[in-house]
Amino acid sequence: MLERVDLLQIYYFMRLTRAMEDRTRTLFLQGKVVGGVYTAQGHEATTVGAAMSLRDGDCIVPQHRDLGMQLVRGTSPRAVMCQWLARGNSPTLGRDGQLHIGDMHHGIVPMISMLGESLPVACGVALAMKMRKRSTIVLASCGDGATNTGPFHEAMNFASVQKLPLVLVIENNGYAYSTPSHKQFNIQNLSERARAYGIPGETVDGNDVLAVIETVGKAVEHARSGKGPAIVECKTFRVRGHSEADKADYVPQDVREEWLKKDPINLFEAYLTREGILTTAKKAEIEANIKAVTDDAVRFAEQSPAPDPETVADYVFAPDGPIAIVGEPGAEDTRYVNALDRRTGQPFTTIRKTEEAIGRR
Amino acid sequence: MSAKVTYLEAISQAIREEMRRDEAVFLLGEDVGTYGGAFKVSAGLLEEFGSERVIDTPMAEAAIIGSAVGAALMGMRPIAEMQYIDFITCGFDQIINMAAKMYWRVGMPVPIVVRGPAGGGTKGGPFHSSTPEAWFFHAPGIKVVYPSTAYDAKGLLKAAIRDNNPVLYLEHKLLYRMPELREELPEEDYVVPIGKAIVRREGEDMTMITYGAMVHQCLQAAQVLEREDDLEVEVLDLRSLTPLDREAISASVKHTNKVLIVHEDALTGGVGAELSALIAEDLFEYLDGPITRVAAPDAPFPYAPALEAAYLPNAAKILSAARELAAY
Numbered sequence: 001m002l003e004r005v006d007l008l009q010i011y012y013f014m015r016l017t018r019a020m021e022d023r024t025r026t027l028f029l030q031g032k033v034v035g036g037v038y039t040a041q042g043h044e045a046t047t048v049g050a051a052m053s054l055r056d057g058d059c060i061v062p063q064h065r066d067l068g069m070q071l072v073r074g075t076s077p078r079a080v081m082c083q084w085l086a087r088g089n090s091p092t093l094g095r096d097g098q099l100h101i102g103d104m105h106h107g108i109v110p111m112i113s114m115l116g117e118s119l120p121v122a123c124g125v126a127l128a129m130k131m132r133k134r135s136t137i138v139l140a141s142c143g144d145g146a147t148n149t150g151p152f153h154e155a156m157n158f159a160s161v162q163k164l165p166l167v168l169v170i171e172n173n174g175y176a177y178s179t180p181s182h183k184q185f186n187i188q189n190l191s192e193r194a195r196a197y198g199i200p201g202e203t204v205d206g207n208d209v210l211a212v213i214e215t216v217g218k219a220v221e222h223a224r225s226g227k228g229p230a231i232v233e234c235k236t237f238r239v240r241g242h243s244e245a246d247k248a249d250y251v252p253q254d255v256r257e258e259w260l261k262k263d264p265i266n267l268f269e270a271y272l273t274r275e276g277i278l279t280t281a282k283k284a285e286i287e288a289n290i291k292a293v294t295d296d297a298v299r300f301a302e303q304s305p306a307p308d309p310e311t312v313a314d315y316v317f318a319p320d321g322p323i324a325i326v327g328e329p330g331a332e333d334t335r336y337v338n339a340l341d342r343r344t345g346q347p348f349t350t351i352r353k354t355e356e357a358i359g360r361r
Numbered sequence: 362m363s364a365k366v367t368y369l370e371a372i373s374q375a376i377r378e379e380m381r382r383d384e385a386v387f388l389l390g391e392d393v394g395t396y397g398g399a400f401k402v403s404a405g406l407l408e409e410f411g412s413e414r415v416i417d418t419p420m421a422e423a424a425i426i427g428s429a430v431g432a433a434l435m436g437m438r439p440i441a442e443m444q445y446i447d448f449i450t451c452g453f454d455q456i457i458n459m460a461a462k463m464y465w466r467v468g469m470p471v472p473i474v475v476r477g478p479a480g481g482g483t484k485g486g487p488f489h490s491s492t493p494e495a496w497f498f499h500a501p502g503i504k505v506v507y508p509s510t511a512y513d514a515k516g517l518l519k520a521a522i523r524d525n526n527p528v529l530y531l532e533h534k535l536l537y538r539m540p541e542l543r544e545e546l547p548e549e550d551y552v553v554p555i556g557k558a559i560v561r562r563e564g565e566d567m568t569m570i571t572y573g574a575m576v577h578q579c580l581q582a583a584q585v586l587e588r589e590d591d592l593e594v595e596v597l598d599l600r601s602l603t604p605l606d607r608e609a610i611s612a613s614v615k616h617t618n619k620v621l622i623v624h625e626d627a628l629t630g631g632v633g634a635e636l637s638a639l640i641a642e643d644l645f646e647y648l649d650g651p652i653t654r655v656a657a658p659d660a661p662f663p664y665a666p667a668l669e670a671a672y673l674p675n676a677a678k679i680l681s682a683a684r685e686l687a688a689y
Contacts, residue, residue: 096466104434110467112458120424121459124431124439131387131413131437151454154424161419316501318470318525325385325436337525338436341468348468 012286014044014265017068019290024084028244033084035097037244040065045264046234049212050169053220059107061122061140076352077293081301091350094307103350104326116149123155126164137165137223145176147190160197163228167219173238178250191233199229206234207264315343365545369537371511372402375518389416390442399444422452429473430460443477447491460527461502470525478534486664492626497529498602505602507531509576511544516553533574558606564593567619572599575623581676618649621683628656650689655682
């Protein structure tokens with residue numbers, strides 16, 4: 001059972017996710033974000049809820065609309081804002097943007113733009129966990145669009161054959177960019193795809209954070225107990241366009257209105273208020289905290305330097321030296337090439353310092 | 362010294378010894394376990410290391426290479442076998458967009474080896490004969506090696522497995538069991554460093570720059586040129602294409618002043634095109650003749666014996682191009 005403190009933490013992360021994206025959009029409108037902006041208003045129950053089901057040592061393989069997952073697992077808001085503003089001290093040193101960030105020592109696998117391609121990689125992480133006899137699991141996500149790719153099938157099939165500790169959360173938001181579900185696949189629920197792999201598949205209301213936590217939690221338990229992978233489809237809605245350049249005028253007005261009534265944060269807030277968990281004072285405290293965190297992240301990013309043009313062709317290859325098996329004793333010893341970010345000589349910057357981390361241990 | 366081994370046995374030895382040396386090393390691919398691989402490179406490995414380290418996978422190259430990438434991010438050192446290197450196209454994205462850009466983007470090393478049988482001369486047709494080095498030679502972030510001898514096959518594979526980057530290891534299937542290539546290998550552990558070329562034959566009249574199976578065609582042609590034309594030809598075996606041993610190329614060209622580049626891959630945009638550009642840019646004043654290339658024509662690889670013979674570069678074609686260049 002979730003304690004009061006957990007429920008408030010979930011609420012905090014959902015609100016923080018939305019606030020970070022609102023700020024990112026403002027920065028975009030101010031012309032400060034050089035590239036595309038992809039947000040996930042409406043996905044917060046799915047992304048935060050799914051990540052709340054994990055433990056220390058577990059790994060996430062998030063995609064571009066999974067800021068909620070990243071924040072729950074400890075990704076620093078400062079790092080995120082530095083990514084959007086293409087700063088030289090961002091986790092990718094300005095070489096890549098958006099949420100294309102990760103840190104294996106904290107269980108976050110960086111994505112690429114070719115959606116679906118992260119799923120075979122998720123299999124490899126899970127395979128390593130299985131080979132090392134761990135009780136940890138991998139939680140990967142993908143959108144409805146990525147379920148149509150070859151790598152989706154290759155990965156889920158391989159994961160099933162190998163009984164890998166992998167949970168796939170499909171965030172079905174109804175559209176792959178502008179293409180609606182009925183032009184993408186001819187089944188009612190994407191969880192039905194699980195039957196093709198002989199694994200469990202469930203569909204859940206992706207705007208109901210407690211339902212997401214319960215259903216993903218069961219799938220995580222299944223994977224952790226060595227029974228192999230599972231799929232959870234979270235049905236949700238992308239309130240804004242594919243990117244901020246997309247007005248999303250292909251979405252019928254009544255469909256949008258209907259989903260806006262089911263806003264996951266409003267729903268959860270109403271529940272918490274009804275149950276007497278979220279008081280006016282607590283809400284004000286959380287809002288002040290979120291404002292402080294986002295203000296700090298934006299300020300930090302704006303004051304951070306642009307990358308040095310001289311470094312453009314640096315770090316194409318990793319240096320020689322020993323590599324640690326991530327998650328094993330001593331793996332963060334700095335003699336290992338993968339212990340520190342050798343490009344900077346510093347720890348990987350995706351994650352907050354431990355004392356700042358609010359994420360569940 | 363031990364018994365003489367083939368190029369294929371040298372590859373097997375490298376995998377076996379590295380798996381014994383380092384528990385992070387494992388092999389995955391189609392039919393690599395119970396069956397021992399389509400060419401039997403991995404025969405006996407399942408019995409020695411078990412099914413967790415010698416993994417028979419479904420027929421799914423993106424899953425094979427992608428899983429290798431994921432395991433490598435965890436600090437493992439996977440060897441992903443392509444049953445025929447032609448099928449690497451099915452996992453192209455995992456190499457180019459996932460593995461090769463990873464360190465540069467996020468600072469996390471991806472120590473994987475993708476290896477498999479390449480090259481023609483085995484009546485394999487358009488889908489079992491290709492030699493795909495140029496695609497990967499062009500892509501930053503992946504090393505490319507292509508051994509021509511049993512000694513190098515073993516030493517380069519060990520170096521590739523120990524490297525902290527993605528390495529494409531191309532093994533020429535025509536050389537697998539070629540009796541002439543059998544040789545005694547050192548008992549002790551050794552590597553052939555990635556990025557170092559080797560002079561297979563010294564000479565001062567011309568440099569043939571080549572790699573893979575074409576090394577042997579060049580050596581044959583060089584012998585004929587010595588016997589019939591009184592020409593001393595230097596044969597430079599690149600061994601590694603990325604990184605390229607520019608010093609060895611430069612030293613040889615400065616010495617001979619004439620360059621014949623030979624590769625089995627198609628001409629346009631091939632490795633030879635880049636070599637030509639480098640030599641023209643850096644060594645122009647040392648050249649006493651046009652940079653010349655012998656390569657396959659700009660067509661897909663054909664099946665029928667007559668077409669395959671017409672398609673593949675060989676000693677006779679090299680000889681004719683070399684004579685023209687020598688006479689310049």
